[in-house]
Amino acid sequence: MPDAMPGQHQDVQPGRQHAMYPEPDCAPLYPGSGRLEGKVAIITGGDSGIGRAVALLFAREGAKLAIGYLEEDRDAEETLRLIEEEGGDAILVKGDIGDRSFCKSFVNRTLEKFGKLDILVNNAAEQHVREELDEVSEEDMTRVFKTNIFGYFFMVQAALDHLQEGARIINTSSIVAYRGQAQLMDYSMTKGAIVALTRSLSSRLADKKILVNTVAPGPIWTPLIPASFPEDKVAEFGTSVPLKRPGQPNEVAPAYLFLACEDSRYMTGQTIHVDGGDFPSS
Known part of the structure; x- marks a missing residue:
């Protein structure tokens, strides 16, 4: 696995995995053991990157899946x-x-296809580099918030009446929720909001025994990276963390599996950091 990725850029959000070089590694790392046998999961942003890695791992563990995506037909x-x-x-x-x-x-x-819903993974996201604060128009900010936080809330609203005791909601936040990112102001705000949403939902749903947790990835090699940053920044991506390389989606996916299966039955309102040792304040 290289310590740095080749410089590259895409002009479309949220990016295309098939156009990346090298492509992110989404293949599960270990044989399955049936930990999600009989479960049904929704994964938003499941066509590529972390969403694809989670989908493949969940499938290996026995889950049936509904994969949501915006417009990336080939990746989906x-x-x-x-x-x-x-x-x-x-x-x-x-x-x-x-x-x-x-x-x-x-x-x-x-529900029409599988008859029930056990796991909701809110993962879809978009981000845009903003060099100056006055570059962020009301329309731009609204678009990012609609995808990154309104969409999570809308999915919870739609799913909630169909989730039974033991169901799981897993949200994707980010390292930037904890340490910020100067060029991703609106994105960082939404990721902080996801942490607050997770903590609030976990309290609200505890009596129903529905568990709500978050994964906060650090620098992971996904289509959002070349779709957001210029080539020179992509070439440096992830090399500043203690492990000195970007992570792969299949190195994040096991955190979602842990939160989706019975191993995490005494966890709610928590965040798992998968960030190469970036040690944010929590």
Whole structure:
């Protein structure tokens, strides 16, 4: 695994995995042991990066999957192919989680296909480098908030009546929620909001025995990176953390599996940091 990635850039958000070099490593690291056998999971942003890695690991562990994505058909179809290669059963659901009506239809399609819902993984995101604060227009900020936090809340609203005791909600935050990022102001704000949402939901749903937790990745090699940063910054990405390299999506996915399975049955309102040793204040 290289300590640094080649400089590259994409002009489209949230990025295309098939256009990256090298492509992120999403393949599960170990044989499955049936920890999610009989479970049904929704994963937003499941077409690539961390979402794809979580989908493949969940499939290996026996879950049936509904994979949400915005518009990246080629990446989504490849994710579906890889899930089926794992022996898994999945559907693809295309649309924008910033639209509350889409979130309702996403959950309904999952229920129509699989009959229930056990795990909601809120993972879809977008980010944009802002060199100056006055570059952030109201429309730009609204777009990022609709994807990164409104969409998470809309998905929870749509799913909640269908989640039973023991169900899991897993949200994707970020290292920047804890240490900030000067060029990703609006993105960082949404990631901090996700931590607050997780803690609030965990208290609200504790009596129902629905567990809500967060994963906060550090510098992980996903399509968002070349889609957000210029080539020179991409070439340095992840090399400043103590482990001196970016992480791969399949190195983050086990945190989601832990939070989705019975191993984490005494955890709620917590955040798992997978960040190469970046030691944020929590």
